[in-house]
Amino acid sequence: MSQATLSKKMWAIALASISCLLPLRPAQSQSIFGETEINPNNMAAIAVPLNSGGYNLLVVEQLERPDRQECWAETGSNPTTVEPLLLNFDFTGFCRRSTDSNGYSMRVGGEDFGQSHLLRIIPWENEMLLVATPNVNTQDEIVIGRTNGLADGFLKFNLLPGWEFTRRTFEDRPLGHFYFSSNGRQIAIIKKPTIDELVAGITGRSIVTLDSFPGIEPPAPETTNPDDPGVAARFTDISGDIYRNEIAQAVNVGFIAGFNDNTFRPNDVLTREQLVSMAIEGLLTIPNTNLNVPTQVASDPYPDVAADRWSAAKIAWARANNIVSGYPDGTFQPTQPVTRAELLAILRRTAEYAQAAQGRPTTLVATNNPVAFSDTETHWASALTTQMSAFCRVASPLNESGDRFFPDTASQRNYAAAATLRALQCSTR
Numbered sequence: 001m002s003q004a005t006l007s008k009k010m011w012a013i014a015l016a017s018i019s020c021l022l023p024l025r026p027a028q029s030q031s032i033f034g035e036t037e038i039n040p041n042n043m044a045a046i047a048v049p050l051n052s053g054g055y056n057l058l059v060v061e062q063l064e065r066p067d068r069q070e071c072w073a074e075t076g077s078n079p080t081t082v083e084p085l086l087l088n089f090d091f092t093g094f095c096r097r098s099t100d101s102n103g104y105s106m107r108v109g110g111e112d113f114g115q116s117h118l119l120r121i122i123p124w125e126n127e128m129l130l131v132a133t134p135n136v137n138t139q140d141e142i143v144i145g146r147t148n149g150l151a152d153g154f155l156k157f158n159l160l161p162g163w164e165f166t167r168r169t170f171e172d173r174p175l176g177h178f179y180f181s182s183n184g185r186q187i188a189i190i191k192k193p194t195i196d197e198l199v200a201g202i203t204g205r206s207i208v209t210l211d212s213f214p215g216i217e218p219p220a221p222e223t224t225n226p227d228d229p230g231v232a233a234r235f236t237d238i239s240g241d242i243y244r245n246e247i248a249q250a251v252n253v254g255f256i257a258g259f260n261d262n263t264f265r266p267n268d269v270l271t272r273e274q275l276v277s278m279a280i281e282g283l284l285t286i287p288n289t290n291l292n293v294p295t296q297v298a299s300d301p302y303p304d305v306a307a308d309r310w311s312a313a314k315i316a317w318a319r320a321n322n323i324v325s326g327y328p329d330g331t332f333q334p335t336q337p338v339t340r341a342e343l344l345a346i347l348r349r350t351a352e353y354a355q356a357a358q359g360r361p362t363t364l365v366a367t368n369n370p371v372a373f374s375d376t377e378t379h380w381a382s383a384l385t386t387q388m389s390a391f392c393r394v395a396s397p398l399n400e401s402g403d404r405f406f407p408d409t410a411s412q413r414n415y416a417a418a419a420t421l422r423a424l425q426c427s428t429r
Helices: 003-017 026-032 195-199 244-253 272-283 312-320 340-357 382-389 413-427
Strands: 034-037 043-049 055-062 073-075 081-083 095-098 104-108 117-124 127-134 141-146 154-156 163-170 173-182 185-191 206-212
Touching (some): 034 173, 043 127, 055 117, 081 154, 104 117, 117 141, 244 413, 272 312, 272 340, 272 413
Antiparallel strands (some): 043 055, 043 154, 127 141, 141 185, 163 173, 185 206
């Protein structure tokens, strides 16, 4: 090994060892460190209330072991409150936690932004946001997660679409540092008012979504040929996924696609508007249904869905055909992650519409015995999960294991693809 190579490795190891003292520059971290995926069900980003007001960010990982002790418990949704169970026992070996920038940072498009952006929690209307604040005042804050409401105690952040937990690695060895990681597509920022807006008396800030992170070229969505049986085989990230076969079928049918970097990103969460689009694209694959879905609309289908939004026409059509509905406050919240229970509600209506479009009764006839989920008895979707579990197992336990459905957990792309495929196949058999 050359002296230059040895020096570079020693410098990288030194940097990793003193990361708590000296955050890395983006260019350095991109060339030295890698990242690896973490099971999102083992991770939680939590807003911890302070006696002085405000919140601190706590990131907790549930370590996998046969005698596991739960590190936290969740209650409710919008917002989800958290009980930090790890405070009640010696969590060494059971839980891993990080409480400051020594243990977590933002990573976008393969670059670390730990030096240039500080992760913090800010109030926003009736919720709290997890944002990355740049050290250059002229740049905008990046929104990573939101609590979707306020309540007393500890609150769980739901990561925005495109964000995931990953672990920092060096030469393929895992390190004790978590990333909030994004590929750079569909980045939400807090937009400051322009000078013209300030002159006009408009002082409020707003959350807007950019197509890409400034300065980073994101991977573009892949266009697929439904008739190509090998298209899904090119994905590099589904070989170990429990839903890999159904993902392959879903991609070949054509209602969901992968990305040009040969990934499917099975653990990415799905937004409400993405699910609407996927459901409609699924309906369009049913022969002889002659759906007339417009490509544009003249007016806003919801107050928070502008007529020129990419999903507006599909949302308007789905609303008119009773496939989706908004919230009690009249909004649709298109970018909010869709929960597994909400996924079932839309898929049930999609299946009913599919059967009606074929001239069949809308009643979904059971094809198998229902699943007795242990965590849905008092949930609003209790009857729904039972019904859809008996309809080609559209509703199934999280990761097809155990007896819990996790109705308030955000639905990931892998299960959404599988559940949609099952609903379509069951309604056309």
